[in-house]
Amino acid sequence: MLHALATLFAFQLLGEFLVRATGLPLPGALIGTLLLLLGLLFYRRLPRQLEDTASVLLQNMMLLFIPIIAGVMLEFDHLRREWLPFVLACVAGAVITFIATALTFRFFLQRQRAKENEHASETGQEAA
Incomplete structure (x- = not known):
């Protein structure tokens, strides 16, 4: 779960960095989420740890x-x-x-x- 949370935070941080570096008028979390989506599409599957962590986050x-x-x-x-x-x-x-x-x-x-x-x-x- 810790690895999956670190992955989620890393993508959010990357999104925030890209927004600040480029001046995009979008939230960094949105850019990070889109980058995560692209990464998962490239990877072609959802890692079990990430799925379990996302499920817990959605439930709460x-x-x-x-x-x-x-x-x-x-x-x-x-x-x-x-x-x-x-x-x-x-x-x-x-x-x-x-x-x-x-x-x-x-x-x-x-x-x-x-x-x-x-x-x-x-x-x-x-x-x-």
């Missing part, structure tokens, strides 16, 4: 949001003055996420059905 994700929520509460006066853009950004972000998730799910569901139909036609069975 609510704990990771506590500092963010505390930070938002520190900026409450600012949010009170500019609540409309904040609410619109939250709603738009939720809608975009919902649509992207639905389209991705539909794509993979159709892909799975096509594979099942292809397999059924190869074996001479009828698709359900």
Whole structure:
């Protein structure tokens, strides 16, 4: 688990370094995550340690949001003055996420059905 955490932090640090070195207008954590994705695509598999660590982090994700929520509460006066853009950004972000998730799910569901139909036609069975 320690090795996997070190890997995650190393990619985040690399992303932060690249953002500061190039002046990209993106969060370093996002660049680090994209670099991790590229590394995993190149490696062609997800190491078991990394999968286990990510699973534990996802199960306890609510704990990771506590500092963010505390930070938002520190900026409450600012949010009170500019609540409309904040609410619109939250709603738009939720809608975009919902649509992207639905389209991705539909794509993979159709892909799975096509594979099942292809397999059924190869074996001479009828698709359900």
